[in-house]
Amino acid sequence: MFAVIFEVQPKSDRWEQYLDLAGLLRPELVQIRGFLENERFRSRRTEGRVLSLSIWADEKAVMEAAAKGDALADKTLDRFCGFLGAVAGDLALTFGARGGVFVSGGIAPRMADRLNSGTFRARFEDKGRLRAYMEPIPTSLVLHPYPAIIGAARELEMMERL
Numbered sequence: 001m002f003a004v005i006f007e008v009q010p011k012s013d014r015w016e017q018y019l020d021l022a023g024l025l026r027p028e029l030v031q032i033r034g035f036l037e038n039e040r041f042r043s044r045r046t047e048g049r050v051l052s053l054s055i056w057a058d059e060k061a062v063m064e065a066a067a068k069g070d071a072l073a074d075k076t077l078d079r080f081c082g083f084l085g086a087v088a089g090d091l092a093l094t095f096g097a098r099g100g101v102f103v104s105g106g107i108a109p110r111m112a113d114r115l116n117s118g119t120f121r122a123r124f125e126d127k128g129r130l131r132a133y134m135e136p137i138p139t140s141l142v143l144h145p146y147p148a149i150i151g152a153a154r155e156l157e158m159m160e161r162l
Helices: 012-030 059-067 071-095 108-117 120-125 128-134 147-160
Strands: 002-008 035-042 050-056 101-103 139-141
Touching: 002 059, 002 071, 012 035, 012 050, 050 059, 059 071, 059 108, 071 101, 071 108, 071 120, 071 128, 108 120, 108 139, 120 128, 120 139
Parallel strands: 101 139
Antiparallel strands: 002 050, 035 050
C-alpha cells in the first residue's frame, strides 16, 4: 500500500466550501484504479487545518492518477522527488561523493521524466552555504534493471585477468 498525506488550511470563511468540494472529489477518486480510501481529519495541533490521508494500492496507481491529471497525485510525486533529491544531497555531502550520485531501483526508473524536470535537482543542491559545493556534483539515473549483476560480471572479468 501507498499512503498520501497532506495538510491544508482553508480560509475560515470557506471551510464548508472546502468540505463540499472534498465530498464531490470522492466519487472521482473511487473510479481511479488503485484508490482504496480517503479520510480527512481536523488538526488537533493547529486550529483550522485539515489532514487528508489517501490510501492507494501501490505507487503505480498514484503515477497513473497523476498521468490522468489528478492534482493531488501529481503533487505527491513532485514532493517525493523533492524528498529523494534532499536525501541524495545529504548522502553526497556525508560521503563526499564529488564524482556523482547514482539513483537506481524502486520507483525511480519509472519516474525518469519527473526526476529530470521536477524538484529533485533543486532539493539536491539546496544545502544552504554548501550550494556551491553541490552544484557541480552530477546526478544520474540508472535505468538498467540489474546493474548489480553487470557490476559483478565486470568484477569477475577483472579478477580473471590477474
